[in-house]
Structures are given as C-alpha cells and as structure tokens.
Amino acid sequence: MSPVLVLVGPPGSGKTTVGKRLADKLGVSFRDTDVDIAEAAGSPIPDIFVDHGEEHFRSLEREAVAAALSEHDGVLALGGGAVLAESTRALLADADVAFLSVELSAAVARVGLGAGRPLLAMNPRATMKVLLDQRKPLYREVADVTVDTDDRTPDEVVSELAQWLGGPAVVTVGSASQSYDVVIGADATVALVDQLTGARRAAILYSAPMAEHATRVAAFIADVVEPVAIEVPDAEAGKTIEVAARCWDRLGEAGFTRTDVIIGIGGGAVTDLAGFVAACWLRGVDVIQLPTSVLGMVDAAVGGKTGVNTGGGKNLVGAFHPPRSVLCDLSILDTLPRVDRAAGLAEVIKCGFIADPKILDIIEADPKAALDPSSPQLAELVRRAIAVKAEVVTEDLTEAGRRAFLNYGHTFAHAIEKVERYERRHGEAVSIGMMFAAVLGRMTGRVDLVERTRAILESVGLPTGYVDGRFDDLAAAMRLDKKNTGHTQRFVLLDDLVAPALVDDVTVEQQAAAYREITT
Ligand SMILES: NC(=O)c1ccc[n+]([C@@H]2O[C@H](COP(=O)([O-])OP(=O)(O)OC[C@H]3O[C@@H](n4cnc5c(N)ncnc54)[C@H](O)[C@@H]3O)[C@@H](O)[C@H]2O)c1
Numbered sequence: 164m165s166p167v168l169v170l171v172g173p174p175g176s177g178k179t180t181v182g183k184r185l186a187d188k189l190g191v192s193f194r195d196t197d198v199d200i201a202e203a204a205g206s207p208i209p210d211i212f213v214d215h216g217e218e219h220f221r222s223l224e225r226e227a228v229a230a231a232l233s234e235h236d237g238v239l240a241l242g243g244g245a246v247l248a249e250s251t252r253a254l255l256a257d258a259d260v261a262f263l264s265v266e267l268s269a270a271v272a273r274v275g276l277g278a279g280r281p282l283l284a285m286n287p288r289a290t291m292k293v294l295l296d297q298r299k300p301l302y303r304e305v306a307d308v309t310v311d312t313d314d315r316t317p318d319e320v321v322s323e324l325a326q327w328l329g330g331p332a333v334v335t336v337g338s339a340s341q342s343y344d345v346v347i348g349a350d351a352t353v354a355l356v357d358q359l360t361g362a363r364r365a366a367i368l369y370s371a372p373m374a375e376h377a378t379r380v381a382a383f384i385a386d387v388v389e390p391v392a393i394e395v396p397d398a399e400a401g402k403t404i405e406v407a408a409r410c411w412d413r414l415g416e417a418g419f420t421r422t423d424v425i426i427g428i429g430g431g432a433v434t435d436l437a438g439f440v441a442a443c444w445l446r447g448v449d450v451i452q453l454p455t456s457v458l459g460m461v462d463a464a465v466g467g468k469t470g471v472n473t474g475g476g477k478n479l480v481g482a483f484h485p486p487r488s489v490l491c492d493l494s495i496l497d498t499l500p501r502v503d504r505a506a507g508l509a510e511v512i513k514c515g516f517i518a519d520p521k522i523l524d525i526i527e528a529d530p531k532a533a534l535d536p537s538s539p540q541l542a543e544l545v546r547r548a549i550a551v552k553a554e555v556v557t558e559d560l561t562e563a564g565r566r567a568f569l570n571y572g573h574t575f576a577h578a579i580e581k582v583e584r585y586e587r588r589h590g591e592a593v594s595i596g597m598m599f600a601a602v603l604g605r606m607t608g609r610v611d612l613v614e615r616t617r618a619i620l621e622s623v624g625l626p627t628g629y630v631d632g633r634f635d636d637l638a639a640a641m642r643l644d645k646k647n648t649g650h651t652q653r654f655v656l657l658d659d660l661v662a663p664a665l666v667d668d669v670t671v672e673q674q675a676a677a678y679r680e681i682t683t
C-alpha cells in the first residue's frame with residue numbers, strides 16, 4: 164500500500180488545506196503526520212519541542228512518516244522538516260511526491276505569528292528564510308512534481324495536482340527481459356512511435372467506431388513505418404476464427420515479416436483479436452495494444468490472454484501472447500458510451516473484491532464520478548485495476564495458479580455470453596456472474612458479500628439479476644469452463660473480502676439454488 168500522493172513543503176505552503184481538498188476530490192482519505200505524532204505523544208507539537216527538544220521530535224517524525232507511507236493509501240501531508248531525515252528521503256523515492264512551493268513573503272503572511280509552529284515562534288521572517296534556504300533543495304530532491312502556490316487559491320493548486328495525477332503513469336508487467344510497460348495517461352499514444360523501432364510495417368486492427376482514431380494513429384506513425392489498416396467487425400462479431408483468418412490473408416498480401424508489428428486499437432474484443440492474430444502469424448509477431456474502452460485498458464489489453472470465441476464457448480481458442488506494450492490514452496474514453504463505461508467498471512469492481520478494496524471505497528463514495536471519463540476518480544480506478552492485474556499476471560502468466568482469481572464471476576458470465584450468442588456486453592455478464600459467485604460464497608459458508616456486491620454494481624447501472632428458465636443451458640456451458648479439470652468443476656469464490664479461493668466442491672444443487680436467487 165502507498166499513498167496516492169505525498170505533499171511536502173514549508174510551513175504556509177498549504178499542505179493541510181490542499182491535501183484535504185485533494186483527498187475529497189479524489190474520494191480518498193487525508194492523513195497528516197504532524198497529527199499522528201501529536202496523537203501518539205498525547206501532547207501538541209510545541210509541547211514536545213519544549214519538553215523533549217527538536218531531536219526527540221525528529222525521531223518521532225521519522226517513525227510516523229515511515230508508518231504512514233506503508234499504511235496510508237490516500238493523500239498524505241508531511242511536516243515541513245520531515246525531509247531533513249535521509250532515511251525519510253530514501254523512503255520517499257518510491258512514492259509520488261508533490262512539493263508545494265511558496266516564496267518567503269507569502270509563506271510568512273500565511274503563517275502569521277506561527278501559532279502551533281515552534282520553530283517560527285520567534286522572528287518568523289528571519290527563521291522562515293533560513294528554513295526555506297535549507298530545505299528547498301531537499302523538497303526538490305524528493306519531489307516528482309513541483310506546484311507553485313504563490314498567488315493561487317487552494318482550489319487552483321488542487322486542480323493542478325489532480326491533473327498531474329491523471330498524467331502518464333507506467334505499470335510494468337512481468338520481470339526482467341519478459342516485461343512490458345502499461346502507460347496510462349491523457350497522452351499515452353505519443354509513446355507509440357518509440358515502440359516501433361525495428362519494424363517496417365505496422366498492421367492496425369480496428370473496428371468501425373474507432374475508424375477516425377485509427378486513421379489519426381496511422382498518420383502519426385507514417386513517418387516511421389508503413390501502416391496497413393485492417394478494419395474488422397465490431398465487438399464480439401470480430402472475435403471469430405473467420406475474421407482472424409481474413410486478417411492473416413491481409414498480412415500475407417502486405418508481405419508482413421517477423422519484425423513487423425500489429426497494433427490493436429479498440430475495446431477488449433479488438434485487442435483480444437489483434438493479440439491472437441499476432442500470436443499465430445509466423446508463430447508470433449509483436450503486438451502493441453492501444454485499448455480505447457475502460458474494460459480494454461484495465462483488463463483485456465493487459466496480461467497477454469488473447470483469443471476468439473467458438474461455437475463451444477467464450478475464448479475457447481487462444482494463446483498467451485504478452486504485448487510489446489500497452490498504451491492507455493484516457494482522453495479517448497470521452498467518446499465511449501456510458502453503458503460501455505459501466506461494463507468496464509464491472510472488471511474494476513472485480514479487482515476491488517479480489518484484491519484492492521480501496522477500489523470499492525472510491526466507487527461507493529461517488530458512483531457518478533466513477534462513470535465520468537474526465538474524473539480523477541476514473542483515472543485512479545483505471546490505475547488501481549491495472550496494478551491488480553499486473554501484479555497477478557507478473558506472478559502467474561499462464562494461469563497455473565493465482566491468475567484464476569481474475570476469473571471471479573466469469574464462470575457464470577461466460578455461460579451467459581455463450582447462451583446469449585455473444586450479444587450481451589462482457590462486463591454486464593461479469594456483473595451478473597459476480598452476483599452468482601457472491602450468492603454461492605454465502606451459501607457455501609463463506610463471507611456474505613451479496614448485498615455489498617448488489618449495491619455497488621447497481622450504483623453504476625450494472626445488472627444484478629438474470630432471467631428464469633435457462634439453468635440447464637447455463638450449467639452445460641459452465642461444464643466447459645477453462646478452469647475445470649477432468650471431471651472437477653472449479654469456481655472462484657471469496658473466503659473473505661480480498662481473499663479469493665479456487666473451490667472444487669460446489670454442487671449442481673448449490674448452483675441451481677444460487678441461480679434461483681438471482682433470477683428476477
Ligand atoms: N484478454 C483478456 O484478458 C480479457 C479480459 C477481459 C475481457 N476480455 C474481452 O474483452 C471484450 C470486452 O471488451 P469491451 O468491454 O471493451 O467491449 P468491446 O470491445 O465490444 O467494445 C464495446 C463497444 O465500444 C466501442 N468502443 C470502444 N472504445 C470506444 C471509444 N473510445 N469510443 C467509442 N466507442 C468505443 C467498441 O467499438 C464496441 O462497439 C470481451 O470479448 C471479453 O471477452 C478479454
């Protein structure tokens with residue numbers, strides 16, 4: 164766990180005011196290490212200075228900062244002198260840190276007579292000058308971003324910080340030479356050109372709704388590679404072996420070699436197809452994924468699972484084929500219909516239940532913001548869900564073990580999708596599938612998360628019930644689930660919040676009873 168953002172800066176820079184407002188805007192909590200120290204010591208900071216001296220205070224501060232950095236996942240403000248400690252500066256190297264800068268006169272005016280600030284009790288202007296001269300280089304050393312607070316309102320500072328947090332972030336999947344980056348931010352696509360080194364041609368796979376964007380990307384890379392545009396049918400209609408075969412024909416016509424690259428631009432259906440086409444062409448060429456839906460960004464384009472649907476079931480034919488990189492340009496989400504944003508949130512919520520409960524807190528605090536493509540909340544949710552997936556996939560690329568937890572809710576979801584001939588959004592099916600799994604979890608004596616699951620899914624407009632009379636078909640589809648082994652059916656259920664387990668003793672009667680409970 165680490166803070167969303169750590170604020171450093173001198174007294175009067177506005178760390179507390181800005182920190183509280185930023186935390187509110189992001190839907191996270193605020194913590195201040197000075198408050199922690201005073202609470203733990205049972206006396207105000209000036210008294211600690213007077214009774215025990217500054218050295219003693221600094222040692223309490225080092226401990227408080229180390230604890231908060233490992234425990235807190237909201238916005239964290241540090242005392243002005245915290246950066247004096249070398250050990251604290253070393254810890255801050257792993258955190259996102261913002262330095263709120265302020266010039267001498269503004270700092271003195273804001274601090275006034277220095278009430279509550281022992282070092283400024285005497286001659287505040289002269290003392291503040293010494294503090295600023297001594298500490299400014301240290302603030303700069305630890306900061307990832309510096310925000311000038313002179314002549315600006317706290318809200319203006321908050322906006323700049325929120326914007327910076329929405330800027331490119333990089334999550335690495337895998338380790339050493341097997342790793343790749345997921346770049347997340349408003350301008351992530353700019354990184355594409357650097358990713359094309361060594362390629363002569365780039366085949367761009369896209370479907371009609373993303374045609375304009377694909378044309379822009381083709382023009383953007385035309386100086387470095389020859390773009391080969393391949394339009395495929397939209398959504399699940401494109402995820403078939405026939406469409407893949409047509410793409411391979413086009414690659415053959417274009418003389419596509421092993422050093423050429425495929426680019427997938429679209430939702431999860433297109434990135435799954437693009438990855439599969441790349442995995443098989445010449446037994447494997449590189450694919451760069453440019454997901455354009457929430458679901459594509461947080462899930463489908465990350466992790467190297469590629470594939471198509473067949474008459475037998477969802478994603479039954481495919482390959483593990485990690486991408487060269489994944490570039491998530493958040494600004495592209497502006498045109499994504501609201502229903503598809505909600506569908507993507509189903510996979511985000513899944514990550515909340517299996518690994519990162521902060522995701523649930525953020526959505527529960529403000530479901531509307533979670534659906535808003537320009538909100539800092541959605542940017543934060545995308546980053547968190549990608550971090551969950553990256554962590555799991557890094558440990559278990561081929562689903563030999565823990566990766567199966569990412570399939571929470573998917574046994575029933577994939578059955579729905581098959582029974583409905585792939586005409587329902589995947590995220591909606593996952594939403595219903597998580598209700599089914601939550602009911603099974605409670606029924607089998609595990610944790611009861613049924614109402615929390617229902618409430619959070621419905622808060623973003625996702626379905627939580629299903630139609631009656633289809634259990635036999637669904638049960639038959641679930642018997643073909645990829646997690647099953649031999650005669651054993653396996654479900655991912657939650658022993659507790661963020662404690663998923665692979666369970667192999669769920670009876671058909673329990674499945675039927677869970678189905679009845681979610682049948683509307
Ligand atoms: N490989 C994996 O690990 C993995 C993980 C999760 C899901 N998936 C797969 O992903 C697919 C679902 O992905 P999805 O929810 O993105 O659905 P989708 O790919 O069908 O996209 C939904 C719709 O949104 C459109 N769209 C996408 N981005 C847009 C944008 N920026 N503006 C306007 N329209 C846009 C698409 O063209 C499509 O019409 C399923 O096939 C699912 O099986 C794969």
Ligand SMILES: O=C(O)C(=O)C[C@@H](O)[C@H](O)[C@H](O)COP(=O)(O)O
Pocket residue numbers: 462466468477478510562566567569570573645
């Ligand atoms: O990446 C994984 O592993 C997942 O299970 C992620 C799922 O959210 C995703 O829907 C995936 O496509 C399902 O994989 P499948 O192997 O069950 O088809």
